[in-house]
Amino acid sequence: MAASTADSSAAKHHRVRENALVDTLPAMEVTDSFDRSVRRSLSSSQGTVTTSQLRALPTYRPGEMLETVPGVLISQHSGEGKANQYYLRGFNLDHGTDLALFVAGIPVNMPTHAHGQGYSDLNFLIPELVSGVEYRKGTYDAEEGDFAAAGAAHLTLANRLDRPLVQMGYDSYGYRRALFAGSIGLAGGDLLGAFELSHNDGPWVHPDDYRKLNGLLRYGRTWSDGGFRVTAMGYDGRWNSTDQVAARAIDEGLITRYGSLDPTDGGRSHRYSLSAEWQGFHAQSFTQATAYVIGYGLHLFSNFTYFLEDPAHGDQFEQADSRIVSGLRASRTWHGGWTNRAIEGTAGLDVRRDDIGNVGLYDTEGQVRLSTIRQDRVAQTSLSPYLQGSMQWQPKARVTLGLRGDGYWFDVHSDNPLNSGTASASILSPKIGLALGPWAHTAYFVNAGTGFHSNDARGATLAVDPASLQPAQRVSPLVRAKGAEVGLKSAAIPGLETSVSLWGLDLASELVFAGDAGTTEPSRPSRRVGVEWTAAQSIGGHFRGEADLAYSQARFTDDDPVGDHIPGAVEGVASAGLTAHDFGEWSAGLRVRYFGPRPLIEDNSVRSAAATTVSGSIGARLAEWATISLEGFNLLDARVSDIDYYYASRLPGEPVDGLNDIHTHPMEPRTFRLLFTARWPEFSEDAVGPKPTGHPKTGGSGP
16 A cells, blocks of 8 residues: 655654654654655655554565555565565565665665575564554665665664553464563663564465564663663574475376475574664754664575476475674764755764674485585675765755765685685765655655665675586676656645656666575666556545555666566556544455566566455454454455466476476465454553653654
8 A cells, every 4th residue: 555645755754763762652643744744855756654554454474564665565485484575666576685674773684695685584573563664765865775776664663552462363274373562661761572472374285384483672761862772672483385386286286276396395584683772862963873783594495496406305405594793873964054045964874794604505305404505604794884965955946965885895705615705895876866846735856876786795706606616707796776766746636645756777787696596697787667656545534545556667688589578577566445444443444456467587478467466354442452353365365376487397207307387376365364452551650650751852752
């Protein structure tokens, strides 16, 4: 569903960040006028998603919260414990190659990852604690660096709950979930705690048996000129996988639609983090900083080609990743004037280090290691300063200039000394934007800028193929992206907020490390162009309608007889939703999602089918402290795919070279989930101490 374009402003951006230490759940709505908000917008495709919008969308998995960002689609091609597949602006982003994700200021994307560059696993999220999403698309904001060529999304967390919360969930496919969360005042601040325990089998013949534990502790205080907050999060997940399967196996009756061709696939992962946020307010400036450390691990067992490479033991392989991530994100923003013109400037610095104790690829059978394809230790460090400033050049003309620098240092210790070594790379990314208006409650935007995505550090020191030991080509660690966009935001029609964007994006090369093969495979330069439209309308005080439409065209730009289509690149995307609220004890919502066809091979001779699905929810308040709701997914029971690929694989008895075929992961059938939620009366102040107050300069609601 579309996020309100009135919230899509740099002014709201500052409020989201400034209130990050003083917000509550549910969040207080911002009532700034549309004209005032668009005066601070950087582009027509920037926006925020409010708490109420997040709660209105039923989510099958935590990552689907990002589908509140216009044009974003989420799917899965494996067990639920694996990171989702992301789609945006003509990209099949795999698990996060060009979509930068942050939670409470902490980066989620993992560079030089065992399964794929930019791997972003959001299974550690507790959806009920997410208080908002700020998103930006394109290469136009100096704050956004690696993995943000298509866009970036910052998810904020609540600081406290108004009342303690217990929620139980159930469905007929083995889904069981219990959530316990609550807040108390403590030592002049507020302490939030949450614990989630869940299990899910799904409709698969070989059940996912996904077992997840999530925990969070978050403590902070605010005062008249700032505040701080410390957050600890922990996640542990274990699962079986029904990966994508060859379509011919279903057509020939070897397996059912929800069957598996290797029931020993699966995985386990953990993520533990500790972060500290600090914010300070001054007469003409605002300073914020976030420091973090993350302990992460993954063991993933997959078999996509069955018996193509090893007819005796099968083609299952393990990808292992173990690392410690540490970093700092800090910025200071100044407000002032020059010759009666308003000026705002920001200086920031991002520092990150990934100490990867093991990133490995192994041949396995039934999750037992048979041999090592490659095994590496990697240290990767990045240092990224940036500057951005805007000037209100005329009453209805504002210019924004930005410059970001990114420096990378890589140190690879491989089990094959020929692939060991050090490397470094740097890149400068200038940005420019022009905002005009508003006139008649309509503002216009023009943006251009450059960005990048990094490649796997192992590709920067590669000398020989780890499997064949033949000479291999090294790749550039950083790949340039160039983007431009024109668009508008409008509230010219009373009650209707809308935005339109026309955009283009060039990538110098779609170079990524192919984790499934253990080598870096250089791809070709590409160009994407597209159009996006979003709209939100309040109807009669009880209904809210939202709609998004996006279409993009992705092509390789060099000459090659194999064709110029980019496999997996999403074309048409659309969603529409209607929510009903304030009908006594009842609430309801309905959403339609369209996932357009994609080319699966460069000559466009094989394409995936489009998928249209409907989801919805209805809820009732049983008492002041209790509610019950029913969520429905794929209500029309459409037999569609979550994802399709086209490549060669071999089943027993087939030719030794295998057969090219579509490999599909079906979307889950019609599913209903029953949720029971209890919220107890708020603890008394006498028992837990006084509550902190919100910051007067930001208009924070205060816990």
